[in-house]
Amino acid sequence: MCALGVPVAVPDEDAELVRTAIAGDDEAFTELVRRHKGTVLRSAARFARNPAELEDLGQETFLRVYRDLRSFRGDAPFGHWLSRITVHVCYDALRKRRREEKDVSLEVLAAPVADPSTGNGPSAQLARMILDQAMSRLKPEDRLVITLYELEDRSVREVAELTGWSETAVKVRAFRARQALKRHIGGDDER
């Protein structure tokens, strides 16, 4: 696996499948979806609130891939191109639902964070839930950068490539997002 979580052994096969799919072979596109659905869904799941939303994000990603298939030049592996589309679809979704999540209650955060020094921290699942809640209060670009940089542990360069932002912008946004996230989790929210 390469750094972006994409299998490196198949780019040529992917390119061939892309060519066949552009020629109108639905079976070739089905094979592309079958190969890459895991990567796309795992990535999108960091942004989705529930399975229905995850399904929507996944479908929207592959629909966009299908529409833009002719613009795939093949100078980078198909998986990288697909990852960029996934990130953009998720970012669009975050921006759309920004208004809905403004009023999310942070009551869930209060209990686990109240006693951080005991050593009996929250379970992995609970930690994820708490982070999700706190991250829902971040700006879409902050949430995107925290997810890619911190949760998915990608490098600054990878985040820059995926988002289309400069590396400096990624660093600045990651720092600001982390500060905001600490405020939200710590409970001294400005709002």
Add this chain to the structure above:
Amino acid sequence: MNDKRRDRRDVELDRYIALARQAPPDISGVERNFETRVMARIRESREQQDSWYAWAWRLVPVFLVLTLLLGGWSVLYSPVRPDDPMATLATGTQEVALLDNLTGE
């Protein structure tokens, strides 16, 4: 004091992030037969697009007939205008002069 608090929060956040990384999101339910649903949606959107194009083509003769009718109507029912624009203006002026004469102004 503030620095200590900042450190504690950084550690706390790192702990949450590390734990959250350990809990990969469960995608098994969505992953099952996902490609079938994607292809169904692609076919559906293709059909919608096709039907839109079909409607657009079906409307072409309607607009063609409408254009011909409007063209014919404008040729048949438009009032005859003199070729010279000055004559048009003069006609208007004569009417005003006649009206002035009749009203005694």
